[in-house]
Amino acid sequence: MAGPREDPVLENHDIKEETKEKKDKEEREMAPSSANPIRRSSSRPQLDLSGAAIQGNFEERDPTILLPNQSDDISHLALDIGGSLIKLVYFSRHEDRSVEDKRKRTLKERLGVSNGNRRNYPILGGRLHFMKFETNKIYECLDFIHSEQLHRGGMDSRCWHSEPPANENAVIKATGGGAYKFADLFKEKLGVGLDKEDEMDCLVAGANFLLKAIRHEAFTHMEGQKEFVQIDHNDLFPYLLVNIGSGVSIIKVDGDGKFQRVSGTNAGGGTYWGLGKLLTKCKSFDELLELSQRGDNRKIDMLVGDIYGGMEYSKIGLSASTIASSFGKTISENKELEDYRPEDISLSLLRMISYNIGQISYLNALRFGLKRIFFGGFFIRGHAYTMDTISFAVQFWSKGQAQAMFLRHEGFLGALGAFMSDEKHGLDDLMAHQLVERFPMGAPYMGGKIHGPPLGDLNEKANPHMVAFSGIPQISWMEKFVQKGTEITAPVPMAPPGTTGLGGFEVPSSKGDTLRSDASALNVGVLHLVPTLEVFPLLADPKTYEPNTIDLSDHNELEYWYTVLSEHLPDLVDKAVASEGGTDDAKRRGDAFAHAFSAHLASPPSFCKGDLHASLKRLENRGSLRLMEEPAAYGKLGLANLLELREECLREFQFGDAYRSIKQRENEASLAVLPDLLMELDSMSEETRLHALIEGVLAANIFDWGSRACVDLYHKGTIIEIYRMSRKKMQRPWQASAVKIFHAMRSNYVWAFVYFQLFPCIQVDNFDIFKERMLGSGDKKPCSHRRALLFVDNSGADVVLGMLPLARELLRRGTEVVLVANSLPALNDVTAMELPEIVAEAAKHCDVLRKAAEAGGLLVDAMINIQDGSKENSSSVPLMVVENGCGSPCIDFRQVSSELAAAAKDADLIILEGMGRALHTNYNARFKCDALKEKLGVSAASFAPAAVAVAPGTASDAAGPAAVEEKTEFDMVIEEVPSNARIATIKAVRALTNLALKEAKDLIEGLPRKF
Amino acid sequence: MRYDDRHTLPDKQLPYGVVVDLTNLSKNKVRKMANSELRCKSEFHGAVIQGDLEEQDPSILFPNIPNDASLLSLDIGGTLVKVVYLSRHNTTCMKEWTKELSDGVSSNCPILGGLLHFVKFETKNLDECIEFLQSEQVFLGASSDLCQSVGSRKSIRIKATGGGAYKFANVFSERLGVTFDKMDEIASVVVGANFLLQEIDHEAFTHMNGEKIFININHNDLFPYLLVNIGSGVSMIKVTGNGKFERVTGTHFGGGTIFGLARLLTECQSYDEFLELSQHGDNRALDLTVGDIYGELGYPKHNLSASAIASSFGKVNGKRKLTEYKIEDIAATLLRDFTYHIAQISYLVATLSGLKRIYFGGSYIRGHASTMDNISYGLNYWSKGQIEAVFLRHEGFLGGLGALLSNENIDVDDLIPCKFIKQLPSGISTVRGESQGVPHGNLSEKAGLHEEVERLRAEVERLQKDNTMLNDKLEKLKNNDD
Incomplete structure (x- = not known):
């Protein structure tokens, strides 16, 4: 059973490690059991709530040995100690798993990847954590650092019972005013010195890092709506960074480490707060902000309309509600301070300061010809209304020419910069594709808010020293979590989206008490650094690639x-x-x-x-x-991210693979019928076989755990029954609602078969086109593909009865086949480490598969040959398995494993299968080579006699780069849709057409109809 | 002569910067005005002093004015009503002229000249302004006959500008029977500024470290310039020629903001009171300086000295209540920080517009030495000495003057400098170029200054008495001669 150090959260590296362990074990046993091909859980950590067993911390283990060139006194922690908040950034590393299994070795040989060619990563993956503490609770922060042993380069979990030797020279990078103020305290409590970094250097370094490394870091905020902006990393500089602290610093950033403070103003957050304190009785900055939400600045500010008697000064474009003079109205009224509502005063102040900052920033941007203005600093702190007013001001002054942008991690610029200032960890040239942001389970509770140690971090350690140190009694993080979870049964009422906007300068709208001051609190997740992730090389245009078909901001x-x-x-x-x-x-x-x-x-x-x-x-x-x-609290959230969030959440709770037993059962059942299927297929003519294969893939894929209908269906029978049923019903033209998109992109064709609904009525498909490409027409024999990447989806029938026979067919045609599977489990998707065993089992029934698998290093029996370096094996076309680097039902081609990237280099056919990979994501993706996207979806009304079929008509074989959008080509027939399937249908229609939601609804409601 | 009436005059209720030629006012009118707290400045009694270099908004003598010119204009802003009107030299002719006007018959009677007067009222005390205008001495060429004789008041049109020209049009129509000829505000300000800069010597001056220096404007090299009009809000206008201008931008952060916050925080009743308070305060009690954050050395890496203000009001913390701060310190902070701020924005706008000259006008400068020093300092700081702030003596009346001059019958281009006789005191040649204002922040001189003003005031009264006495003697001698 698992030892206490087992890492409960599976990371890519962990997975590889596990594969290796499993492999090793199986090699030892020399008996890959077909009866239990996916037995993989014995080494799972079983959670023991009785304290020490959960000591296996979430974060890392044994980090100190990772960097050979690193001495122990380099910390992976940096602090930004401000007046009200302490921001903490720390890095936890993964272990180096350099031992490679045989599959990988073979794969590398095949793919021409040698260790020498591989980039030498200065660091080996890990996570960047962001934390906030209140400065007046600095002891919590010290406790946390101590408990994590962050000041000593992270906790060595193996020896936490013995106090690590004190290192007198240890230093932590720190910035902010408190770096001076609290230096002695840190020395005393933690025995480390604070290495003070220049605040502005840190800000700029932090901003540069975030803008380059995080894809959707910057966003605009207008009228309560966040919109994320993707910044081209090559076109980032120059930009203007406006840091609004007590005062305002305006910094022109020209490059990494190249910046200049060009201006500033003394009217900043301190002025707002200072005047606010004098004018109202607010005790805290947040209270003052909160007040402003309910204010009406018309009571205080002199508006153009006040001067012009309600009219506007249109000649110079000033509307009646434009503020002519902040606080100008108090002059002419014989009122005392007490006669004014503090709410109104706060709002007037906020606008006075924000508009002013907006103006000065814009003027400076103009002065230096800068297009982008990023705002940060404690004044903003993710406060929606503040961001709105600044945005509005920038827009107002620039007459719409400039836009204010904000950063999700804006609170951490300084801390991150201080962290980066330690050059030794070599994180400087990280790119977006190497970072995955994940939101840990506590995120909803902690997101955007000030919090102490995160749930599950402090107490789970059961570190006796820590307990002694902080005096916090030891409780299970899980208990705490569950308890915490129950507390939030009644969330704070909030305004519905879209109504939190400010009318802006023009209409001083002051939204009522429904608006929470932290309504736009941003969750800051943990940045997972996986240096081995790369951009999929076959993407036609990585810059414009957007994985998500569905826009969740809708x-x-x-x-x-x-x-x-x-x-x-x-x-x-x-x-x-x-x-x-x-x-x-x-x-x-x-x-x-x-x-x-x-x-x-x-x-x-x-x-x-x-x-x-x-x-x-x-x-x-x-x-x-x-x-x-x-x-937007989670950044720009695509469906892929949302689905991954769920998988991630499962993993966090140490559910390594929720579908383990189901997958196993399905695989066994499917493998049992595979020989019959192969025999049946072999008896067919080439054309019929191809047809049957495609049909088989579609039929086998119907089962989708993400679909409730499927789950219901599943309870009534087995997947094999479903498969049989669907095969039977599928007669060409396929009795399935079908969608095929034929993209013509220069000379490369992209086929997409997307099927919605199983049993209905529409018979459109582009099988003929596919057939022609595969078999040729007439005398013309097309040349086979060199290498095909098959992105597999579900376990069971899908992979065994659908993809494997297709792979077999391709192998027969001399095409190398690379099965691409998930790195981590997600739903019932087959994973890269399960696949070799499935293939091995299947190979027992089929020579083609066996030889190919041997050539691909998938079969243990073949290892000897490979090890001998015999070249004759390479003459047989190999079947390989690579992991895709994902742990989600979807795939984001901007972040795939380096293995897959290497495999893709010689590939000229891509087959994407499954709802997640071919429809929810990548439906619009374009590749440099032929691609076949297959999905047979089952809607909520799967077996109801209703259908959606969306089919683009025949191919637009011209070089139209986006044939999908040519609506004229669509041939779409939709018959009656049962009411419970309406949403799904509307979605389907929308996903495939450019119809607006309303139009799609109308369309569905006006059935039956052909158009 | 060394005095600065801004800070020492006790009459806080006085409409700001009033320069009234009271020679023609009857005694009961004077009393009436005094009762309504509309008192004139004592040192301007009589015709003896109509203006000197220290005077803000001195009267301008027009030797020759076409007879059909509009004689009165109003600039009704958010805070102040600025009145500019002309009084005639030749009252006989005036009477004829006004009679003709009322008869609707044109006459060729030449008007020999007049005095242009500048008066301010608070917009919230609009009644005072209306009362003042009702005093026939002011209304329409200071003719007491007019209001009584003119039956059809509706026919009288007055040039008016500012937002109030729209907002209060009905009030003026009902109370005074006048119709507003609404002039564009910005255009008027520009006309006024151009006129003053082109036609009036000793209009423009710089003010640095308490030192006021008049500058000569080369009329051929006036344009382009940035005109910053600090009223309740601030307008920034790029002027490229007579009648050629563009409002580049503005800010809501203006005099109204300073005074408004001052009203709330210090409970001072007038802006002058506030200015007075600010003279005795120290902004460092409330401002967070770079030195407060980084220590005595400042932040040299980014060129920030220890004394630079990092955050206005940044030192305020929750421990002290409003009442625990000295109102003088609050006033000093408000004035200093926000005037710096206006200077900064002006600099940015000037740089962006490629302008080297910035003229500051607007009622909120008030000829106040510290205000001007702050603006000059701020501009000097941000422009690294490249741009100098220039102020106008008639700062608050640009719009009003412009409106008056916008009369299509006065062709500003035709008004060449020699047509105007500037009202200059005899001492002009000796005071020129000398330090006139109160050195900024030199508070020890304040007490002495006050005494000096009192002394001078006594002197003026003595001289006036002497003058009367001498005149009497002269009359007697004349009579004797006869």
Whole structure:
């Protein structure tokens, strides 16, 4: 069983490690068991709530040995100690798993990747954490650092019972005023010195890092709406950084380390707060901001209309509601300070300062010809209204020519910069594709707010020293979490989205008490650094590539997916608990997971099946769904991210693979019928076979755990039955609603077969085109593809009965086949480490597969040959397996494993299969080579006699770069849609056409109709 | 002569910067005005002093004015009503002229000249202004006959500008029976500024470290310049020629903001009171300086000295209540920081517009030495000495004057400098170029200054008495001669 040091959260590297361990074990046993091909859990850590067993911390282990060139006194921690907040950034590393298994070695040989060619990563992956503490609770911060041993380069979990030797020379990088003030305290409590870094250097370094390394770091904020902006890293400089602290510094940034403070103003956050304190009785900055939400500045400010008697001064473009003079109205009224509402005063002050900063910033940007202005600093602190006023001011003064942008991690610029100032960890040239941001389970509780040690970080350690040090009694993080989860059953009421906007300068709208001051609180997740991630080389245009087909910023989309995820949650919890043997511990973790994920979605923790709908309704009425209310709290959230969030959440609660047993059962069942299927296929003619293969892939893919309908279906039978049923019903033209998109992109063709609905009525497909490419027409024999990348989806029938036979066919045609599977489990998707065993099992029934698998190093028997370096094997076309670097049902081609990137270099055919990979994401993706996208989706009304079929007509074989958008080519027939499938149908239609939501709705409602 | 009436005059209720030629006012009118707290400045009694270099908004003598010119204009802003009107030299002719006007018959009677007067009222005390205008001495060429004789008041049109020209048009129509000829505010300000800069010597001056230096404007090299008009808000206008201008930008951060906050924080009743308070305060009690953050050395890396203000009011913390701060310190902070601020924005706008000259006008400068010093300092700081702040003596009346001059019957281009006789005191040649204002922040001189003003005032009264006495003697002698 798992030792206490087992890393409970699976990272890519961990997975590889596990594969290796498993492999090793299996090699030792020399008997890859077909009866239990996916046995992988024995080494799973079982959560033991009784303290020490959970010592395996979430973060890292054994980091000190990772960097050979690093001495122990370099900390991976940096602090920005400000007047009110301490910002803390620390880095935790993964272990180096340099041992490679044989599969990988073979793969590398095949793919021409040698260790010498590989980049030498200065660091080996890890995570960047962001934390905030209140400065007046500095002891919490010290406790936290101590408990994590961050000041000593992170905790060596193996020796935490012995105090590490004190190092007199240890230093922590620090910036901010407190770096001076608290230096002695740190020396005394932690025995480390603070290495003070210049504040402005840090700000700029932090901003540069974030803008380059995080894809959707910058956003605009207008009228309550966040919009994320993707910044081209090569075109980042120069920009203007406006840091609004007590005063305002305006910095022109020309490059890394190249910047100049060009201007500033003394009217900054300190002025707002200082005047605010004098004019109102507010005790805190936040209180003052809060007040401003309910203010009406017309009582205080002299507006153009006040001077012009309600008229506007249109000649110079001043409307009546433009502020002519802040506080100007108090001159002419014989009122005392007490006669004014503090709310109004606060709002006037806020506008006075914000508009002014906006103006000065804009003028400076203009002066230096800068296009981008980024705002940061404690004055902003993610406060929606402040951002709105600044945005408005910039827009107003620039007459719409300039836009204010804000940074999600703006509070951490200084700390991050201080961290970066330590050159030794070599994080400087990180690129976006190497970083994945993940939101830990506590994020919804902590996001954007000041908090002490995160749940599950401080107490789980059960570090006796820590306990002694802080005096905090030891409690289980899980208990705490569950308890915490229950506390939030009644979320703070918030305004529904879209109404929090400010009318701006023009209409001094002051939204009522419904607006929470931290309404736009941003969740700052943990940045996972995976240096081995790369951009998929076959993307036609990586810059414009957007993985998500569905835009979750659309409220209706979000609502739909919210419902899907929520409805699926109870079932998922059941499965997860079952996968861990249904123990009490698993049940508790299941509960905790439900809490955590619900919190992300801000759904009620009492998710019990019965009253789920009622609870949802209640929540909707209150408009308090976190994701729905504030989707941007998680950055630019695509569906892929949302789905990954769930998988990540599961992993955090140590559900390594919720579908483990189901996948196993499905695989076994499918493998049992595979020989018959292969025989049947072999008896067919070439054309029929091709047809049957494609059909098979489609039929086998119908099962989708993400779909409730499928789950229902599953309870009624096995997947094989479904497969048989669908095969039977599929007669060409396929009795499935079908969508095929034929993209012509220069000379490269992209086929996309996307099927919606299984049994209905539409018979459009582009099989003929595919057939022609595969078989040629007439006498012309097309040349085979060199290498095909098959992105596999589900376990069971999908991979065994669908993809493997297709792979076999391709192999026969002399095409190398690379099966691309998930690195981490997600739903019932097959993973890269399960695949070799499935292939090995399948190879028992098929020579083609066996030889290819041997050549690809997938079969243990073949190892000897490979090790001999015999070249004759390379003459047989290999079947390989690579991991894609993802742990989600979707795939983001900007971040794939280096293995996959290497495999892709020689590939000339891509086959994408599955709802997640071919529809939800990448539906619009364009590749440099042929691509076949296949998806047979089952809607909520899967077996109802209704259908959606969306089909672009025949190919537009001209060089139209985006044939999809040519609506004229679409041939679409939709018949009656059952009401319970309406949303799905509308979504489907929308995903495939450019119709606006309303039009799509009208379309669905006006059925049946052909157009 | 060394005095600065801004800070020492006790009459806080006085409409600001009043320069009234009271020679023609009857005694009861004077009393009436005094009762309504509309008192004139004592040192301007009589015709003896109509203006000197220290005087803000001195009267301007027009030797020759076409007879059909509009004689009165109003600039009604958010805070102040600025009145500019002309009084005639030749009252006989005036009477004829006004009679003709009322009869609607044109006459060729030449008007020999007049005095242009500048008066301010607070907008909230609009009644005072109306009363003042009702005093026939002022209204329409200081003719007491006019209001009584003119039956059809509706026909009288007055040039008016500022927002109040729209807002209060009905009030003026009802109370005075006059119709406003609404002039564009910015255009008027520009006309006024151009006129003053082109036609009036000793109009423009710099003010650094308490030293006021008049500058000669080369009329051929006046344009382009940036005109910063500090009223309740601030307008920034790029002027490229007579009638050629563009409002580049503005800010809501103006005199109204300073005074408004001052009203709330110090409970001072007038802006002058506030200015007076600010003279005795120290902004460092409330401002967070770079030195407060980084220590005595400042932040040399980014060129910030220890005394630079990092954050206005940044030192205020929750421990002290408003009442625990000296109102003088608050006033000093407000004035200093926000005037710096206006200077900064002006600099940025001038740089962006490629302008080297910035003229500051607007009622909120008030000829106040510290205000001007702050602006000059701020501009000097931000422009690294490249741009100098230049102020105008008639700062508050640019709009009003412009409106008056916008009369299509007065062709400003035709008014060449020699047509104007500037009202200069006899001492002009000796005071020129000398330090006239109160050195900024030199508080020890304040007490002495006050005494000096009192002394001078006594002197003036003595001289006036002497003058009367001498005149009497002269009359007697004349009579004797006869």
